[in-house]
Amino acid sequence: MTSSRTPDSPETKYQRVMLKISGEALMGDQGFGLHPPTVQRIAQEVKSVHDLGVEICMVIGGGNIFRGLSGAAQGMERTTADYMGMLATVMNALAMQAALESLGVFTRVISAIPMDQVCEPYIRRRAVRHLEKKRVCIFAAGTGNPYFTTDTAATLRANEMGCQAIFKGTKVDGVYDKDPVKFPDAKRYEVVSYDDVLAKRLGVMDASAIALARDNNLPIIVFSLDEPGGFRGILAGRGTYTTVCG
Template sequence: MTDTQKPAFRRVMLKISGEALMGDTAFGLHPPTVERIAREVKSVHDLGVEICMVIGGGNIFRGLSGSAQGMERTTADYMGMLATVMNALAMQSALEELGVFTRVISAIPMDQVCEPYIRRRAVRHLEKKRVCIFAAGTGNPYFTTDTAATLRANEMSCEAIFKGTKVDGVYDKDPKKFDDAKRYSTITYDEVLQKHLGVMDASAIALARDNSLPIIVFSLDEPGGFRGILAGEGTSTRVHG
């Protein structure tokens, strides 16, 4: 995209997994990877696009795996929400090192480290060109960060959700295991649900469908991928009605 071109979207939600922040490590945060993703976000922010973010917590703690090991599900989910706050603070630090003003907004109040979620205040931050990172999911157990991203995207009037993953779109089966895996260039919400494609969980897909919010799945590992997809370049899958 040249500097004179206008991006296709004015306000977007970027959803990434906590695992995306691990780099090649087994768990936790890999600072060079966090910085690389922050540079991707900055490159889009520099175009004038208003950016919301939701980051998962799976690199630190995943509620479902905790409950599978015998932990009470509600407690495990709250621990997962706290992990997302840690990731959000790390991303905020990386973005502000690059000169991008950022606010971490938590669904669970913890005023010493971040803001509580107030919709009108969050919208005002976006209007002032601050990146808003929504942490702690929806604030409720049994809901994933995919659902939280879709909920916040609707509340913030985002025009699309960009789901950054390890692969360059939605496939009919795992492309890392099957050489004949087929990538969809576009696919409907209903097809994603019927074929159990695992783009996002069913609640998130249904919420996006009910509000006609497109989901664009792309590879976050591709340098310049986020900016490129916004310009209509590169490889991705668009989930729509």
């Protein structure tokens, strides 16, 4: 279900988008936790797109606080570890909410695990209504189930909300054939197919998320979150990025 309203600015063709970022993106130069200036900078990027009239969904990972898979690798029972990771995403979502609302952007944190004292439970129709009212919706606690990543949660929510694209903010400006940090001769794709991402294990998102996006013809745009103004620029078709599509 997509809103019938169009963006207030002709600068972008997108009406409703999902922004997926990792929990590590909120760490800044720290090795753990939240770096408030970095959270504020990302919030400014989101506000700049919100000011265009674009309806924004967000999913933030929890790896800066706790990663379920890492906990399981150290001997913790996987289901428990994954639930702890889901709670970490709620903490990140609340931090981003505080930063956005300090900038005057109305926001709702919507959790797949009910915790009514701090955020709303996930109800699809209510979430769609928040978007239509130009509130940023931050979806937390993944899908509410263990064994699913926040990449899959972002793709699921993007489909449920009728988003036109997923914007995956990373530390690099697109998808490369190999790690550009380790290999100076790495080549960036302008466009790459879902099937190539899966076959070549390009690491854009996990396989479940890519398959879900492919099955619903939902493009994934991979860009650098570290580039000032990059999110808004790419929405307008400028800048450097990779599009994953059919």
